[in-house]
Amino acid sequence: MLTAYGIADTRLTPLPTLPTEAGAVRWVDLHNPTPDEEKATEALLGIDIPTAEDRRPVEESARLYREKGALVMTAVIITGVAEGQPLRTQITFVLTEKTLVTVRRADPLPLRTFVARVCTLPPEDIAPEALLVGLLEAILERAADVLERVAADLNEVSLRLFFKNTDQKKSLKLEEQMQALLRRLGRKRRIAALLRESLFSFDRLVPFLIEQSGAEITADCRTRLTLLLRDIRSLTTFEAQLSAEVSYLHEAAIGLITLEQNQIVKVFSILAVLFLPPTLVGSIYGMNFDFMPELHWRFGYLFSLGLMLASALVPFFWLRRRGWL
Numbered sequence: 001m002l003t004a005y006g007i008a009d010t011r012l013t014p015l016p017t018l019p020t021e022a023g024a025v026r027w028v029d030l031h032n033p034t035p036d037e038e039k040a041t042e043a044l045l046g047i048d049i050p051t052a053e054d055r056r057p058v059e060e061s062a063r064l065y066r067e068k069g070a071l072v073m074t075a076v077i078i079t080g081v082a083e084g085q086p087l088r089t090q091i092t093f094v095l096t097e098k099t100l101v102t103v104r105r106a107d108p109l110p111l112r113t114f115v116a117r118v119c120t121l122p123p124e125d126i127a128p129e130a131l132l133v134g135l136l137e138a139i140l141e142r143a144a145d146v147l148e149r150v151a152a153d154l155n156e157v158s159l160r161l162f163f164k165n166t167d168q169k170k171s172l173k174l175e176e177q178m179q180a181l182l183r184r185l186g187r188k189r190r191i192a193a194l195l196r197e198s199l200f201s202f203d204r205l206v207p208f209l210i211e212q213s214g215a216e217i218t219a220d221c222r223t224r225l226t227l228l229l230r231d232i233r234s235l236t237t238f239e240a241q242l243s244a245e246v247s248y249l250h251e252a253a254i255g256l257i258t259l260e261q262n263q264i265v266k267v268f269s270i271l272a273v274l275f276l277p278p279t280l281v282g283s284i285y286g287m288n289f290d291f292m293p294e295l296h297w298r299f300g301y302l303f304s305l306g307l308m309l310a311s312a313l314v315p316f317f318w319l320r321r322r323g324w325l
Helices: 035-045 109-120 128-162 174-216 219-284 300-321
Strands: 002-008 011-015 027-031 064-067 070-079 087-095 100-104
Touching (some): 002 035, 064 174, 087 128, 109 128, 128 174, 128 219, 174 219
Antiparallel strands (some): 002 011, 064 070, 070 087
């Protein structure tokens, strides 16, 4: 789908069709574009629009370059967090002197938010470079929100893991609790990994934009980009801390599961120790020998029962004295 925005009464407004002159359009948004839409945009701007295959390589030279006076920049963003299905997707920004072009295959939340308010932007924010900076700010703001949600969720997981196990519903076993927490931590790990990749891509994109744009962007946009770069660095540090916390909580959950399993094994081991001596006594008196004096005693049966009971009580009290019970 191709959506073009032009200026009407000092405001940015959607255009019914793609103009034939590049100066008549400020922003061309290509969302899952058809080949005809890509060709029309290329003919309008006089440059090649990167295809999905062109955006796939991870080399910086393939994602950040200048072509015929236009800056072509591809970044990774995260989408589907609100829907519970976090995915990575790519968005390509093509910045020319008069037009901004965005090429994307997904519809992430920050772009939907920016599109919803693009028609209310003041005149100083509708230049191509200002639109690009606004888009970058919206994407990074969303990344910050997602990181804050991950941090809050990890805090809740930590409380449940270390402080609230006794407050859980009795019908929910510890093993089930740990399995639920492990799945939860796995989801947070995936979100953090996708955000890390996204932040790394923007950490390369923004310096490239500052360096290559030169005097083509205003001082205000350059200042906003500098602040944006600082935010990216701080978010990267924050994400690294969250990833370390996810790893720690994951190991702690595994450790608690192991301890619970060890307790179960311990119980079975103690039961085996307690029942081994009576089993030995019962096995001895269960032998089919002709000469066994105890078989002819009047109190032989009671004697064997007492012997089995004593052989079980002796290790029981010994284990209890050692503090193993």
